[in-house]
């Protein structure tokens with residue numbers, strides 16, 4: 001029997017609720033998620049389902065009005081209980097995050113090389129200037145940028161190049177876990193595919209674990225080993241990425257699978273999702289299954305109680321109708 005790869009990230013029964021002027025807003029409701037070494041795990045779901053909230057808890061970067069409950073463990077550390085100094089040491093060097101919107105995350109007045117060097121200087125203050133420069137060159141090379149780009153300012157780079165810089169920064173201190181929140185949103189489809197290939201290659205080459213967040217299930221199907229589909233703060237289906245995408249068991253996953261074209265498929269168009277309505281307001285969830293009001297397969301029973309995650313075809317699925325026709 002092979003021993004399972006070590007767990008780099010473990011979220012257990014994670015709940016996150018925001019305090020708002022209109023009352024408590026439960027954004028994440030009882031999520032379990034594990035990322036092992038060398039594994040790419042994806043979280044998919046429409047805007048507002050709680051993906052970014054979940055990602056923010058990994059490095060305790062959640063907004064001030066968020067209340068977190070449950071377990072958040074990164075590289076064996078209890079992130080919720082860690083002291084600030086220890087948490088700062090864990091960020092970048094143990095685990096790092098690639099945010100969406102590289103245009104806004106990079107400082108417009110500093111050259112690229114300086115920005116990539118910054119986390120290295122902070123975390124390895126003993127490193128000589130030459131050694132830092134060499135590491136920056138090596139990182140730019142790893143993400144497919146020439147060393148001369150170190151002297152460029154962010155506005156001199158394309159969107160895809162800037163996102164590569166963000167990935168170089170995330171890898172700068174050789175973390176074991178990388179979280180990427182919508183790393184390809186706002187990039188055109190060809191560039192998206194290149195960035196995703198790059199992320200996938202780096203994960204395999206460096207043996208890091210990657211948690212990747214996207215509203216586009218087809219993006220995740222191409223790069224992930226496993227995916228979790230979220231709806232209204234809960235995981236409604238999870239399993240091997242290719243299986244979930246090709247044979248979705250939850251009606252919501254089925255709608256998401258049809259909603260976006262597959263990367264690299266020239267014939268693909270943005271087909272309508274065939275899904276009417278909007279996700280519910282988390283402060284005012286419908287009784288029973290949160291997806292029932294939009295679900296083409298809902299029956300009366302679906303409004304009675306929130307369906308638990310049941311094993312259907314070897315996969316956890318939160319739907320009473322999964323597997324039935």
Ligand SMILES: Nc1ncnc2c1ncn2[C@@H]1O[C@H](COP(=O)(O)OP(=O)(O)OP(=O)(O)O)[C@@H](O)[C@H]1O
Pocket residue numbers: 018019020025027045046047048049050051052053054063065215282
């Ligand atoms: N700081 C905050 N205060 C109050 N509510 C918030 C806050 N941040 C997010 N929310 C709410 O929490 C819910 C989940 O938001 P979140 O950003 O995690 O979803 P998401 O799936 O990442 O969506 P998107 O892709 O649009 O970022 C939404 O209803 C959102 O309006």
